[in-house]
Amino acid sequence: MTDVKLDDIVSLAKRRGFIYPGSDVYGGLSGTWDYGPLGVQLKRNIMNLWWTMFVDERDDMYGVDAAILMNQKVWQASGHVDTFTDPLVECSNCKGRFRADKIDTSKCPTCGKTGTIGEAKQFNMMFQTNVGPVADEKSVSYLRPETAQGIFTNYKNVVDSFYPDLPFGIAQQGKAFRNEISPRDFIFRSREFEQMEIEYFVHPEKWEEAFEHWVGQCKEWFTVLGLPEDMVHELEVPASDRAHYSKRTIDFEFDYPIGREELMGLAYRTDFDLKNIHDNSGKSMEYTIKGTNDKFIPHVIEPSFGVERALMAVLVSAYTEDEQNGEKRIYLKLPEHLAPVKFCVSPLLKNKPELVEKAREVYKAMKAKHGNVMWDDNGNIGKRYRRQDEIGTPKCIVIDFQTLEDDTVTVRDRDTTEQTRVTSAEIV
């Protein structure tokens, strides 16, 4: 477990411009969150890191970006129209709610009364909409509840374009939507969220080694995110809890302030999805090993990463409180490659034009080189340090009177608070 309180993170995230409640000015909308300037940068840093690591740096991975709206047949074939729709019933006596298909509706399982169970109501987790001007059965579509189907539906396209050797993967990042009954716990469970998914296609007899490969890759990813090893836990999901398509699933869980919860999942999906498409679309999803007659529908290993859950784990891992001169100091110990602001540049005094002018010069040069550099001349120097600590800026550069003489600046470290003097040429 962690000592970090979720409320502290939620407050800081709002106060400092990371994450705001969705539709805040109109009183909010349950299950939605908006990202502020620092939040979107942090989120993009995480997503870009993922793309670099799993797509750019590999030679067996192909990226795609499929449409969120898809033909309704996709969701019929995938099982989502049936299985994402739960018939719910309610007991008029004790107000208990149950899955109509899981209980004997003649008698309430909670209060034991008979004849109190009402009519079943359909509740579908998918957001339904209509595509085109006519709202009828044919025009029904859904906001995708997972990004995976956008990969499976493009499997044949990618194979036709590149015909890669097995094993190979298709990767995608994008939004997904689920009409959760009860969104909770900050960005952990929301109605609109972002996934980073890979479908890794393998020979049916070689799924186990690919699975192990991805277990290792997931762990490496957690290291790159800076998550402490002892806060990440590997859970072998028993058959009874696995999704209908999976023959093996590992959940990686994280010690969030709300408890130990799923950070990401790694599932062996067999050929469930491609076979569905093969059977329903009339198109062959079979793969032939080059130069052989070995022909089959590939099996799939699916590492599925939730962006928000990764981001929340990063924030929880980074959030640190310690004492300095008897005062509480809060800082985000973000890995440098994730920090939304890399450097902050300040003049020691903002009412000395010569200091401000020199600091502006350094700021411009650094911004041109590093991009995410912030200017801060507010209040006194101590306040600036604390403010930068809270948003996780690794280094603060200060221009003082000595800079004007020998062109050296002070570099102050976020984690140690130590300062060193370097020439401005060294940091620009």
Place this chain on the structure above:
RNA sequence: GCGAGAUUAGUAUAAUGGUAGUACAUUUGCUUCCCAAGCAAGGGGCACGAGUUCGAUUCUCGUAUCUCGCACCA
């Protein structure tokens, strides 16, 4: 979606059926000011809607959102 509780400034919190206070943050100015220093001045708030009342931030009802429990989480 059910049950309970909550909602006061950017954040954290007081009080009140009769002009809403504090801390931090924020803005402006002064100070050769390196870890939330000091001084001076300023801006900003009762979630939304209806009702009761001479008057509602306060009481009542509804809505939204949040928290906790239940349920849900292919």
